[in-house]
Amino acid sequence: MNFFRYKSKLFPLIAIGAGLFIVIYGLIMADDLLGCSIFLGGAFVWLILFGCGRACLRALPAFAVVAGIFFAIFYAATGTWVAGWSMANRFGAVFLAVVPGMGCEPVRMTRSLSQVHTPRPITLGMLIAMSFVPMLRGEIRRVREAMKTRGAGSVLNPRILYRAFLVPFVMRLVNIADTLALSVETRGFALGKAPYTIYKKECIALSDILFAVGLIAGAVLVAVL
Numbered sequence: 001m002n003f004f005r006y007k008s009k010l011f012p013l014i015a016i017g018a019g020l021f022i023v024i025y026g027l028i029m030a031d032d033l034l035g036c037s038i039f040l041g042g043a044f045v046w047l048i049l050f051g052c053g054r055a056c057l058r059a060l061p062a063f064a065v066v067a068g069i070f071f072a073i074f075y076a077a078t079g080t081w082v083a084g085w086s087m088a089n090r091f092g093a094v095f096l097a098v099v100p101g102m103g104c105e106p107v108r109m110t111r112s113l114s115q116v117h118t119p120r121p122i123t124l125g126m127l128i129a130m131s132f133v134p135m136l137r138g139e140i141r142r143v144r145e146a147m148k149t150r151g152a153g154s155v156l157n158p159r160i161l162y163r164a165f166l167v168p169f170v171m172r173l174v175n176i177a178d179t180l181a182l183s184v185e186t187r188g189f190a191l192g193k194a195p196y197t198i199y200k201k202e203c204i205a206l207s208d209i210l211f212a213v214g215l216i217a218g219a220v221l222v223a224v225l
């Protein structure tokens with residue numbers, strides 16, 4: 001019965017496959033300027049419809065800045081907008097490929113990888129990598145708040161940046177690394193072939209199949225037309 005339910009979050013392995021498909025298609029078809037742009041725009045809307053709207057909006061400003069810079073560089077170097085547009089397509093594919101993974105929770109990703117018997121070092125690496133970025137963002141915010149509380153001044157000052165920001169930030173990262181290592185060990189994560197069980201299994205839903213079929217169909221349609 002779970003298969004016929006619509007899930008607001010993509011099945012993690014479907015999300016990984018979608019990201020790989022988007023980046024490969026975008027890099028190969030980047031020189032088809034209009035077709036690749038249409039595919040990337042359609043994939044953007046398709047991801048929003050299937051629960052990745054917040055991740056799409058988070059990736060959009062970064063893409064706009066990076067693509068705009070490289071578009072300007074290539075336009076200045078070649079004197080035509082064709083090379084700049086092609087490079088913007090490539091960056092669009094890379095940024096859009098990250099979106100499905102950003103919408104997945106680390107725990108769900110770990111369960112899905114464990115279900116298909118992925119080697120434990122890869123599973124553990126994915127868990128740490130997906131958890132590290134939000135943790136890093138939170139630590140930066142805490143250090144900045146501590147600087148404001150103490151009246152340390154602006155981080156644009158190199159001396160203040162080093163003493164009031166970089167030193168406490170690095171120390172917090174070292175403490176987090178130690179805590180993370182102990183947490184992983186106490187929760188039974190082993191890098192060997194130790195047996196393990198999955199408390200709650202992740203299941204593919206009909207919405208995941210519809211998402212994958214729609215994404216592939218859109219790519220084929222754009223390539224044919």
